[in-house]
Amino acid sequence: MILVSYTHFDSRLPDDRWRHHLHRVSVPVQSRIRRYHRWQDRQAGLFGKLLLQEGLREYGYHDVSLDHLSYNPFGRPFLNLPVDFNISHSHGYVICSMTKRGRVGIDIEKIRAIDLSDFQRYVTLKEWNNIQKALSPYERFYEYWTMKESVIKGDGSGLSIPLEHIHVKGNRAELYHTHWFLEEIGIDSDCKCHLATDLENPEIRLRKFQFH
Numbered sequence: 001m002i003l004v005s006y007t008h009f010d011s012r013l014p015d016d017r018w019r020h021h022l023h024r025v026s027v028p029v030q031s032r033i034r035r036y037h038r039w040q041d042r043q044a045g046l047f048g049k050l051l052l053q054e055g056l057r058e059y060g061y062h063d064v065s066l067d068h069l070s071y072n073p074f075g076r077p078f079l080n081l082p083v084d085f086n087i088s089h090s091h092g093y094v095i096c097s098m099t100k101r102g103r104v105g106i107d108i109e110k111i112r113a114i115d116l117s118d119f120q121r122y123v124t125l126k127e128w129n130n131i132q133k134a135l136s137p138y139e140r141f142y143e144y145w146t147m148k149e150s151v152i153k154g155d156g157s158g159l160s161i162p163l164e165h166i167h168v169k170g171n172r173a174e175l176y177h178t179h180w181f182l183e184e185i186g187i188d189s190d191c192k193c194h195l196a197t198d199l200e201n202p203e204i205r206l207r208k209f210q211f212h
Contacts, residue, residue: 001203002104003058004185004195005051006095007211012039021211025049029066044089047211051096052085054209059083059100074158086153093187097195099202105154106185107146108193111138122148122163142192143184147173150196151180 013021022030029049036042049066056064061081069077078084085098091110098104116137120128127144134140148166151173155161166175173180173196181200185193195204 001205002097002099002195002197002199003055003205003207004095004097004106005055005207005209006093006108006185006187007047007051007209008094008188009043009047009092009211013043013211017212018043021046021050025053026065026067040092044092044094047094048087048089048096050211051094051209052087052098054207055085055096055098056081056083059098072156074156074160076153076156076158088149088153088193090191093191093193095185095187095193099197099199102197102199102202103154103156105150105152105196106193107149107153108185108187108191109142109146109149110191111142113138114141116141119145124164124167127168139192143194144168146192146194147182147196150182150194151175154180154196154198 033042033045036045064079068079071077083098083100084103085096086104086106087096088106088108090108093108095106095108097106116131123144131137131140147168148163151166152158152161155175166173171182173182180196180198183195183204185195187193
């Protein structure tokens with residue numbers, strides 16, 4: 001089973017609610033969150049940690065401190081536990097995936113108008129043609145983008161992997177002869193979100209949290 005927890009915010013928390021939620025994480029984690037300059041990044045960072053804590057409790061880890069977070073050479077966080085997790089956030093959306101079996105990666109992006117030509121080099125020729133032909137090119141682009149980003153985040157090698165090296169076909173992706181299964185996570189019509197896992201046909205439990 002893969003647990004996917006998410007939340008959304010479109011405004012800044014009042015100071016008293018911010019302090020309340022901030023005190024739900026340890027002092028070292030609070031310090032890291034406070035280093036962000038923008039309130040949006042601070043809030044997204046805090047909510048991501050709260051979603052991670054909720055996921056750990058769901059799997060029976062009630063007393064795990066996020067002070068024990070470690071990072072691989074590419075910056076992917078992990079815990080010395082038999083769980084794999086991944087967090088993503090974009091324009092007020094924050095989402096966390098977690099599993100006790102296999103690996104997971106997740107990416108969420110708000111669909112917005114951009115100069116698509118700036119990103120042509122990140123997709124294959126076939127994918128670019130599909131984007132150009134789509135009724136909604138932006139939606140199709142973000143579909144590919146979140147698929148590829150979720151694979152990169154699941155693999156854990158970060159920006160060392162060129163996006164164009166990931167080949168998407170249907171609900172599967174191939175990266176250097178490794179295979180990933182892709183699941184679209186329906187959060188909101190104005191965003192795209194994909195989960196990548198090395199498990200075929202996983203059970204996914206989706207939970208929404210609100211931090212007021």
